[in-house]
Amino acid sequence: MSTHTQYIVQKLWNYCNILRDDGMSYGDYVEQLTYLLFLKMADEQELLQPGETPRIPEDLNWQSLCAKDGDALESHYRLVLEKLGREEGMLGVIFRKAINKIQNPAHLRRLIVDLIGGINWLNLEADVKGDAYEGLLEKNAEDTKSGAGQYFTPRELIRAIVEVMQPSTMQTICDPACGTGGFLLAAHDYISAQHPDMDREASRFLKNDAFQGWEIVDSTARLCVMNMFLHGIGDEHAEEPSIHVVDSLRAKPSERFDMVLSNPPFGRKSSLSLGPKNGKKSSEREAANISRDDFWATTSNKQLNFVQHIYKLLKTNGRAAVVVPDNVLFEGGAGETIRRNLLQNCDVHTMLRLPTGIFYAQGVKANVLFFDKHQASFNAQTEQLWVYDLRTNMNFTLRTNPLKEEHLADFITCYNSFDRRQRHESERFRCFSYEELSKRDKLSLDLFWLRDQSLEGTDNLPPPAEIAASIIEDLQNALEQFMAIADDLGGKSRQLI
Secondary structure (H helix, E strand, O other): OOHHHHHHHHHHHHHHHHHHOOOOOHHHHHHHHHHHHHHHHHHHHHHHOOOOOOOOOHHHOHHHHHOOOHHHHHHHHHHHHHHHOOOOHHHHHHOOOOOOOOOOHHHHHHHHHHHHOOOOHHHOOHHHHHHHHHHHHHHHHOOHHHOHHHHOOOHHHHHHHHHHHOOOOOOOEEEOOOOOOHHHHHHHHHHHHHOOOOOHHHHHHHHHOOEEEEOOOHHHHHHHHHHHHHOOOOOOOOOOOOEEOOOHHHOOOOOOEEEEEEOOOOOOOOOOOOOOEOOEOOOHHHHHOEOOOOOOOOEOOHHHHHHHHHHHHEEEEEEEEEEEEOHHHHOOOHHHHHHHHHHHHEEEEEEEEOOOOOOOOOOOOEEEEEEEEOOOOOOOOOOEEEEEEOOOOOOOOOOOOOOOHHHHHHHHHHHOOOOHHHOOOOOOEEEEEHHHHHOOHHHOOOOOOOOOHHHOOOOOOOOHHHHHHHHHHHHHHHHHHHHHHHHHOOOOOOOOO
């Protein structure tokens, strides 16, 4: 991040300390900045294009806010948010269900006039203003007490995944759980850097047609749209936005993509609540299950459903990289069915075992699965699965020892994007044949071979908070499985708080 970018981030972020006295959280602050930044830049665009029809009605635009003060400003700001939330396209996504959370009119006035109004945003390079906003999102994700980081994937990991996937021009790329748009932005930046001389058609396609995302949380979706807007991605005049505010698991995909990059939300239960079957009231477990006739198995496990959904999103010969928790690798029942079908219908060629301590939710054990979808065949499409272990004897923390790009350099080299047939085994990179995998209990892909030094004594144990978080996660998973069994037996499960 450049010095100029850091200055802008710090200037905007410092003001949050004042607003926190009014009870506003980091997340609320970034959300309000999203509304105001968009209005400010829309105003700057109109000044540069005086003959164009303005997107924002005159009585709701940036200048209408600047012209008011005191209680009149606070009242008018609420009206602006309410009316713009009813618009279509990008406006509707950014201002969907928007409400004012800056209750002090003097603070609102200073934010509008002195801070946001003091910067000419369109004069900044796209990467500068985009990186400034991304910096605010990262600071927001550090607010772990409010859970703001649950959708924030480490950018170093995203860039490494995109580098080995090598997206290119004229490819369609989607993320069915896009959060703040990290994967889509990284793919855009990679393509732009690798193809600086692309023609006009390719440039237009990259800006307006290459990317689509789905995000179920309103506030997160607007952060994503604004983040993409600041990076110069998306057609702001399109009636149908490229970021859809809906649960992507709800229905079969109507479109197929060349590439899927995603880190679906962790957690076992789905957000879907299906209607009653045969006129009878559904049990809690039935309501949490997702039953789609295009899926290999019906389950309430959100990550397993996302794996199936991502497979359906891919075109034939499409490619995917998806972050999944460990339970996707070894869970029986539906998990085994899904893994078996995935290995049969896709070339599941690479897995990256991720270290703990890199996500804002502590104790998360996750992996990245890389697979290519092929046409149906009698023989399994997966011949070899290469596993890179970045977890064993690797200790990271968010502050004192964060994951950096150099930690992923060896994985990128071993992955060998240009010719995967020329891979070679190393201490952390091993190859497993399909025959070996098929003989494992429940077709488990929970593969490891390095000796974990932390198990040989107490000197290298993880921090107590990480151990506690891991125990809590295991207990919650076990409790949910017992609740599911109780439901099957006709009993009544109780939710422990």
